[in-house]
Amino acid sequence: MPKRRPFYRSAAIIGILACLTGLPAAAQVTLDAPALRQAATLALRAGDAQRAKVYAEALLTRDVNDLNAHLIHARALRDLGQVAPARIAANRAWRLANTDAEKYSAALITAQVLSTAGKRTRAQLWLRRAAEHAPNDLLRARAERDFKYVKKRNPWHTSLTFTLAPNSNINNGSAQDRSELNYAISEILFGQPIEYNLTGSALALSGLEIGGSLRTRYRFHQTPVTAHDVKLGLSYRTFALSGSAKNTAPNASGSDFAFGTATLGYGFRRINFERKGEFSFDGELGQSWYGGSQYASYLRGAAFQSFSPSRTQRYRFGVDIERQFGQATPDVDSIALRSSLTQSLKSGDTLYLGLSAETTHSAEKDAEYNEVELRTGYVLHKPIMGADVQFGLGAAYRDYDVSRHAADGRQDHKIFADVTATFRQIDYYGFNPSVTLSASKTDSNIGLYDVNRIGLSIGIKSAF
Incomplete structure (x- = not known):
């Protein structure tokens, strides 16, 4: 009762x-x-x-x-x-x-x-x-x-990311154990290039990457077709060396390779082409740190135009310009042209194609290069074992006209691939866990810059 x-x-x-x-x-x-x-x-x-x-x-x-x-x-x-x-x-x-x-x-x-x-x-x-x-x-x-x-x-939009990623090469070290001395000095002294052994942190060191980032923007003015944002970004990652890495480089620690950035920027968006396109401009001022010391300040600008002739197709093209003021690295000016196509297929899958070309200028000639990169992506519509899966594949060629290590400059050929699985069936407060397996290989004419990397990162993604 x-x-x-x-x-x-x-x-x-x-x-x-x-x-x-x-x-x-x-x-x-x-x-x-x-x-x-x-x-x-x-x-x-x-x-x-x-x-x-x-x-x-x-x-x-x-x-x-x-x-x-x-x-x-x-x-x-x-x-x-x-x-x-x-x-x-x-x-x-x-x-x-x-x-x-x-x-x-x-x-x-x-x-x-x-x-x-x-x-x-x-x-x-x-x-x-x-x-x-x-x-x-x-x-x-x-x-x-x-x-x-x-x-x-909401005028505020904030995204947080966290990284926990085992990595075979946390320091961008060489996959080779030998390289060549500065060609100019070695030819003057010995009449030919001289090889030497790579040791310590010049070699690839494995370990665990631990990091996170915060990006937030405040939309301070908006009309039906335009938007103005102020943006803030913070990121930091550090590393824990594996046992084998400690044996290879006993004097190194994971914090020696820690990297952080702080950015402040402005963004503009405008819908055009009868609401089928969007023009965007982003300007950003940033500072980076490496190993606990200032690395470089930079000023960056990007302008892009997207256009969707249909609900299944989207084109995007634009330009990135950056001025880097180095503290522990050379001053560098760079400009890159980028374009991409996103296509929804009849199967429901999504295909992505991206092409970019970049050139740099610096007072230190061995910091100048030209690069071309092709990137593809494929997103499956149907899950595999309850997980949404997407693939990425790409290749890049970078050419340095001048290098202190070789008379004919430096040429790097890079290939890279990744696969990401997002587990939609595991949901907590609208977030799903994701796992990304990535691998890359860089073949250079200079052994010091031969780089192989395999990484496994664990993260979270919003379900809605």
Whole structure:
């Protein structure tokens, strides 16, 4: 038998309803708690937030731990523009929630209140919580839909990435154990190039990469076709040397190869070509550190135009320009032309093709090079063993006219490949784990720059 409520609480409900309607209490129809909750819900649906608020308060007078009453109260207060008390009511509902269905409802109303208050980033976090506790696929889809709606209207957009990656070559060391001395000096002294042994950190060192990055932007002005952003980026990665690496380079530590960056930038977007295209411009000022010391400052600009002649095809082309002010590396100016095609196939798979050409200029001639790179990607529409899979493959050729190691300069041929699996069936707060296996091989005419690398990285991706 359910526990009977004291008479004075029922009387309080009748009295409040009497005040609401302006009729004598004796003329009112007595409603039990379930009926009153139903009446409050119908009032909300009819847009009568004031009536729903009074009904909810009557229910809370009867039972301060009435979860549904707190939910109705929060929604009614939010609709009335009383955001602060609505937030309190939503918090109380969340504390009282026990089942997934209750937690879903409490998280959803909390997100709605926060979004109304303009706190859209926090609203997105609560919508992820709602998706996590959704009792069925239909309600989860609603949380995802609301998340996308709030995200689209949020002036802040922040992404966090974390890296935990075993790597066969954390220091970009040589795959060879021998190289040649500076050709000019060796020819003057000995009449021919002289080979020497590579040791220590000149060789490839294996280890574990540990790092993370944060990128955030604030959209400070927007029209139906343009957007202006200010952007901030921070990244850092360090390494733990393997046992074999410590034996190869006993005087080295993983922090010797740590690398970090800090950037501040501006971004502009404009929709054009009858909403089939978009022009973008990004400017960025950055500073990098290597091994705990300043490495280089840089100023970078990029302008790109994309165009989608159909829903299945997208072209993109543009230019990158960078000025590097070296502290532990030469000053370098670079310019790169880039183009790409993304094509959706009849099978549902997606094909990507990218081509770029880059040239650099520096006062130190052996820092100048020309490079051409071809990159392809393929995304499978159907999962494999529950995982979304995408492949990448590419090749690059880099030519240095001048090198201190060889009379005919330096030529590098590089091939690289990767495969990424994202496990959609493993979901936590709208995030899925992903694993990327990557490999690259660089063949150079100078042994010091022969580089082989195999890496396995573990990360997370947003499910929506």
